Amino acid sequence: MIELYTWREYSKDELVEIDWEELSKQVKLFNDLRNLIPAEYREKIEERSPTISEESFNPQGWVGSYFVGEKQLRVVPDPDLIPKDQFEEMMNELTGWLEYLGPFVEDFLKFCTFEPIFKFLLYESYSRRLIEYTEIVLSHFIPRSVLAREQIGPELRGKPLWKKILSLQTKATCLLAYYKVEFSLRTLTNLLLVRFHTELLREMKELITSLAHMIDMHEIMRDWKVYAKYHEAFINSHPWEELVDESLETIFESLEIIEKARHATKGVWSEILDLWEAYKSRKAFFSRYGERFDNALKPLSKIYEIWCLKKLCDIFNIDRKEVKSFPCKIRFEYAGKALKLYYNTKEGLTRYSEIMSKIPGVSPGIPDFVIEDQNKIVCIMDAKCKSELSTDDAQRFLSYLYDYMYPHNTKILGMIFYIPKDTAKIDLIPIKVKGTEIYLVPMSPSTYAAIKNTIESIIQSTIN
Numbered sequence: 069m070i071e072l073y074t075w076r077e078y079s080k081d082e083l084v085e086i087d088w089e090e091l092s093k094q095v096k097l098f099n100d101l102r103n104l105i106p107a108e109y110r111e112k113i114e115e116r117s118p119t120i121s122e123e124s125f126n127p128q129g130w131v132g133s134y135f136v137g138e139k140q141l142r143v144v145p146d147p148d149l150i151p152k153d154q155f156e157e158m159m160n161e162l163t164g165w166l167e168y169l170g171p172f173v174e175d176f177l178k179f180c181t182f183e184p185i186f187k188f189l190l191y192e193s194y195s196r197r198l199i200e201y202t203e204i205v206l207s208h209f210i211p212r213s214v215l216a217r218e219q220i221g222p223e224l225r226g227k228p229l230w231k232k233i234l235s236l237q238t239k240a241t242c243l244l245a246y247y248k249v250e251f252s253l254r255t256l257t258n259l260l261l262v263r264f265h266t267e268l269l270r271e272m273k274e275l276i277t278s279l280a281h282m283i284d285m286h287e288i289m290r291d292w293k294v295y296a297k298y299h300e301a302f303i304n305s306h307p308w309e310e311l312v313d314e315s316l317e318t319i320f321e322s323l324e325i326i327e328k329a330r331h332a333t334k335g336v337w338s339e340i341l342d343l344w345e346a347y348k349s350r351k352a353f354f355s356r357y358g359e360r361f362d363n364a365l366k367p368l369s370k371i372y373e374i375w376c377l378k379k380l381c382d383i384f385n386i387d388r389k390e391v392k393s394f395p396c397k398i399r400f401e402y403a404g405k406a407l408k409l410y411y412n413t414k415e416g417l418t419r420y421s422e423i424m425s426k427i428p429g430v431s432p433g434i435p436d437f438v439i440e441d442q443n444k445i446v447c448i449m450d451a452k453c454k455s456e457l458s459t460d461d462a463q464r465f466l467s468y469l470y471d472y473m474y475p476h477n478t479k480i481l482g483m484i485f486y487i488p489k490d491t492a493k494i495d496l497i498p499i500k501v502k503g504t505e506i507y508l509v510p511m512s513p514s515t516y517a518a519i520k521n522t523i524e525s526i527i528q529s530t531i532n
Contacts, residue, residue, distance in 0.1 A: 069140045074368060076146065077126045083141075091136045094189050095120040098365065112412065112434060113180065114453075115367040132365035135190055138346065145368055149455060149487055150512070157513040158375050163358040165378050168388050173361055175394035180370050188275055194347050195268050195295040201343065202261065202302065204336045211255045211337070220245050253307050254314065256329040257337050262308050263315035264344055269299035321348060372453035373436055376485050377411050379516055380437065380449075383524055384409070405531050410438040420445055420472045435468045439527065445472050446530045449483040451511070457486065469504065480504040481530045483523070485511035496522050 070085070072078060080088055099117045102110065115129030127143040134141040145155050166173050220232075220243050232245030272292065303312055319325060330341055381391065386400045386409070395413035399406070410417060414434045418425055421432040437449035448468050452461055465484060473480045480503060488494070488510030496519065498505040507526060509519060 069142050072127055072141055072143045073146045074127055074129050074131060074143060074149075077124050079124050080122070083125065086139055086141065087137050090189075090193065091125065091134060091141070092120050094134060094136070095125070097189070113367045114369045118365075129368045130365045131368050131371065133363040134365070135193075137193060143365075149453070154513050158371070159362060161513075162371070162375055162378060163362060165388065166361055166374075167358050169391050172391050172394050172396070176366075176370070176374070177360065177364055179394065180366050191268065191272055191275060192292060192295070194343065195272065195299070196291070197343055198264055198268065198340070199295060199298050201336050201340050202265070205261065205340075208336075210253065211257050211332075218245065254311065255332070256318070256325065257333055257340070258308075259311055259315040259318050260320055260329060260344060261340060262303060262311045263318065263320055264340070264347070265299045265302050265308075266312060266315065268347075269296060269303070272296055272299075320344065369451075369453045372485075372487070373412070373451045376449075376451040376511060377437070379511070379520075380409065383520060383527075403528055403531060405441055407531070408440040410435075410440065412436060416440075417445075417472065420476065422474065422476075423471045424467070432471060433464065433468055435465075435472070438472070439531075441531050444476055446477070447481045447483065447527060448472060449485065451485045453487060455487050455489045457484065457508075465506075469506075478503060479530060481506075481526070483507045483509050483526065485509045487512055488515060491515050494518050496526075 070083070083091075095118050099119075102117050118128050118130055119126045127141075131143050131145060133143070144152060150158075218232075222242060222244065228244070235245075273296070276292065302308055326341065326345065330338065333341060377391075380386075381388070381398075384400050384402045384407075386398060390398045390400065394411075395415075396411050397413060397416060398409045398411070400409060401407070408416075412434060414432060417434075417438060418432055424430050424432040435448045436451050438445055439447040439449075448465075450461075450465050450468070454461075461484075465482060469480050469482050482505070484506065486508060491510070491512070491514050494510055494515055496507055496509060498507045509523065511519065
């Protein structure tokens, strides 16, 4: 595994072990598909898409893994922003939490990542390599097992069994005994080869069907059509077609069977076994939320947002069953009040907009978090995966406060979560201006314990 940092540029010479053409293909497709994210959510993603040229690659602010052939490029946050141990703690906490939030994870991956395309590229890579190995196999001797069976008949059609023949002659018969030698292609290696082609063809067909409604597949389907045609022709040709049913019944996920096959292989067949095991292990994480979430490319700002959402759910003792989708509106009880927590959604919020909704052609903004109490917005919160806020950040946040909370509230309250550079001294001193309070909250795994009670007190002060 090769580890890279966000927002850093890497030259081709630094990544000499990587298939640059394959990485370029992944990045190009990734960028082409960014427009599939609905505009209202795309505008909320602060990170630029990854960039690549003939000489350099910059992952920008997208964390996760690129699987390029047998190499894994793992992108993690720049440690100057989030130290590695802090990010790992954040991800471990999120992964455990998200395991219980199936629909939420599915929606997040749909809006913020291009996981299906990663799967597309993964299958294409395995398909190409399997075809290369198969061509080598077909140009050499195909493994077969030798079966020697004892036969009795009027003609000698194999190696004589003299003792048996003498015994038969003493019985005054004209029969002869011999070994009949036959060759069978039903070996584990041949069955595995057929199974590999069959499974890849099925997966490729299913995936292309699911992607067809999303994008124009004409250009990137060029190689796929050639590969799929090869797989189909192979499993329908003699003698391989006779092995299809048995190959599907053989449990090639069994370590015992794989070891048995490996014991009988050498040369290119060992490469095919290695490829199969890699294929199965890479496929595994597509069915497990934790690994899927961990490996999928995703904007770091959204990871920080979701982690802040998780911490708010901890503070308010929100049942994880209430977190049903992304974006979401969550009902919960806190301090004797029936409240709602909005995350990344304007559904139900637009009725509070007193300014932006009245300007022709302008849409109200979408704060990261909003708390509603009895038909009134009592707090607006934004999560900024930064150590320093920009003027644009401040102006946008102020527009949320005054659009949604004025003139309904006598007190306008807001919190901005950010990544602190210095965790030694933490002071939550609000910026106060004429009934408006804005708290800059240093929120990270290392500071959460120290600020948790203060966040609770701030929220309680506005709902009492």
